[in-house]
Amino acid sequence: MKKEEQKEKHELGITAEKDEFSDWFTQLIQKAELIEYTNVSGCYVLRPRCYFIWEQIQKCFDEKIKKDGVKNVYFPLLIPESFLLKEKEHVEGFSPEVAWITQTGDTKLPEKLAVRPTSESIMYPSYSKWIRSWRDLPLRLNQWCNVVRWEFKNPVPLIRSREFLWQEGHTVFSTREEAEKEAEKIQQFYADVYKEMYAVPVIKGIKTDKEKFAGAERTLTTEVFLPSGKCAQAGTAHNLGQNFSKAFNIQFKDKDEKSKYPWQNSWGLSTRSIGIAIMMHSDNKGLVLSPKVSDVQVMIVPIFKTDDEKKQILKEAEKIKENLKKQDVRIEIDLRETSPGFKFNDLELKGVPLRLELGPKDLKEKQVFSCRRDTGKKEPIKIIDLEKKVPKVLEDIHSNLYKKAEDYLRSNVSQVKTMPELIEAIKNKKLAKAEWCSDKDCEDWVKTKTEGAKIICTIDEKAKGKCIYCDKKSDQVVYIAKSY
């Protein structure tokens, strides 16, 4: 690399290594033009390349739930304080983070309005009007919207921002069994979205009582173990039991003519998922993403010296582009007036999954020179084979990313039986697998002794030993790690 190019790369590329995790991440998302900071701390701009990812996730998940019978709605952003106060645990969980509207124009409001941190308390008063009989159930509604949670922890774009976009499903059933079955189904939908769209494997589990959603009976979670050695909650489905139906007086007349409180779920997947996917796959050169969510999947880089070459090369590039568009490939030609070397670095930084170089020599050989972002592997592809091969390469990039992430997860699980083993595992950025007696004190001690790691979730495996902290018989298998 020439000195000038090196300098260019230094300024434009990422100067932090992936193991200086947070610095690497914040540089990456800005330089890859995904995120822009604003003057409001904790609130960020989702730039077009980033919002595009969200649109793909919306399409995928929206299709799944609509096919399953869920309907979309929109409830107001603003929640009267008195509504928020109705479910005790819920308000305790959320009120420290609520952004309050106290004034409109110059006029003080008679009652403060919360900007929704989540919509249970604005939706369920309507539910109590709509639900009268077992015939009205199940009621399964979802909304795509923004929410605000004014957290005090250090904000990280996408991962922990004070405003984020999400979907929130709110469903009501006659029986506990139906509700539980649905929550499990949604948890699986989330796992599927991560696998199909982000090429990210998740862990499915259940949150401990301490970590569950404020007001829920049980939170089913999907968690991702990231290369930083920390877990991130990826999507959750909450069994609310009858807590909210009692608090909001939702009752239905059942087939036996008796009035009953129904069983509810709420479930959400947010733009945090974008941050998780970026953290999982990206590297020191910049963004790596599945082609499924990349706005540009293939970029043709034309290489030429003379005007005559330029004309020929661009003509061929245009032809390739049109043909691949017909295969539903999102493809563009990089027409910027900069050197090919600059473009290669920049396209790597921005995470374009496949680059096709087309120069005079290639043209003569009726080929392009392809370069995969995920592996860096370079090979010539005959132009005549592009329509067949490119979609396959894109599929293969997705599978390869998933496989790598799965291998990473598998090889970083560390089975621990004692506290020293646990502390060591956490220090080594492992995902510790342990057993636990279900006692909240032991859970607290785990956090204290590991300096911040927590029980991420319990998993569906039979416990057979002793609790990681105390000597009592364990009844749960759990994952323990630090988390975002």
Added chain:
Amino acid sequence: MKKEEQKEKHELGITAEKDEFSDWFTQLIQKAELIEYTNVSGCYVLRPRCYFIWEQIQKCFDEKIKKDGVKNVYFPLLIPESFLLKEKEHVEGFSPEVAWITQTGDTKLPEKLAVRPTSESIMYPSYSKWIRSWRDLPLRLNQWCNVVRWEFKNPVPLIRSREFLWQEGHTVFSTREEAEKEAEKIQQFYADVYKEMYAVPVIKGIKTDKEKFAGAERTLTTEVFLPSGKCAQAGTAHNLGQNFSKAFNIQFKDKDEKSKYPWQNSWGLSTRSIGIAIMMHSDNKGLVLSPKVSDVQVMIVPIFKTDDEKKQILKEAEKIKENLKKQDVRIEIDLRETSPGFKFNDLELKGVPLRLELGPKDLKEKQVFSCRRDTGKKEPIKIIDLEKKVPKVLEDIHSNLYKKAEDYLRSNVSQVKTMPELIEAIKNKKLAKAEWCSDKDCEDWVKTKTEGAKIICTIDEKAKGKCIYCDKKSDQVVYIAKSY
């Protein structure tokens, strides 16, 4: 109609006539299960049947602008007060309606945050970072989001609500000409969306300086003249000139190496459009909507007495449903345990465009009995012809609604030359067409003398006479009406 049915209809149907407009409208949208009121005045729930409409509009418009090169983004909901203050006219226009966040949790914020009433002032600080050179232009971004405007006028669901959903496009160009051309294109897109999706004809015009967007040089508008005799602003595109680029210091280095302020547009279409379409087509029986935006386009009503009949009828209904689904018809079977008469009234109330009745006699004749919501016209259709005929009938309903609305508009324009003629026209709920000298005083007098009618817009016709108010030579042809 039997007495009982009459009573049933009285309770369930709409009790106000369409000419008691506002009462009719608020009953209609609630009874047709489009809107639910909440405890926050001016904020409403968009129920599934209503949100479905918005999803169709989003799909249609999103496709148009993406094809035209616009990209979607998401900017923060919350705007620091100091940002909002940057463009003088803009802040004067919006600050009386702003909902202010002054507190998060128990902590008072150092600077108030506005819930976006529109996003110019949060987007353009980023634009000033992103735009450096003519190569960065045009920049054409759009976002789909919610906005809050705490208006003091009496709120009307969908038409004037304190929170609404919309898209806001924000674009930047090197030259005034490009910006003006785009604004005209967007105005046409809005007209097309209304025509293609809602079957509603719009008037294209330009707002007077008094009525234009706060901070704009010029507002291109689409307006709909409604059966209530009032106009509603349907979608607007604003030429912002260089007002905002100067206020937010957006500059670019042009091809001639000189620093220049670029030219900007902003443009928006909101959920108000749903209210406009409902007001335009609906009648005393309830909702009438184009099949293009109806969640259920066709409802099969099975009619039977014996269990044996039921079995046969439902089997055939299911077959019809599956066949029509293959033609992309949104079709359902009304399986509710109520009388056919109840269902007919209810389906009319809810605006299902086409009803197919299927009874034992029809089954024998291998036909269904169809009833169109728009005309009430009933006719048998052979079951074998359904796949061919139903999509055509749905198309015809759309065209018929558009034609009726166009006829209504055409036949209600009243050419006026004097103030008494104008006052008479407004009293008779006409859309007055007049000439105007462009003087703001005359505009104010028109409003005063007509008790609230205003110049809706100027239109692209040559003025040749005198101003409607003064004796001076006119230079504009305008529409005058009351408005929402």
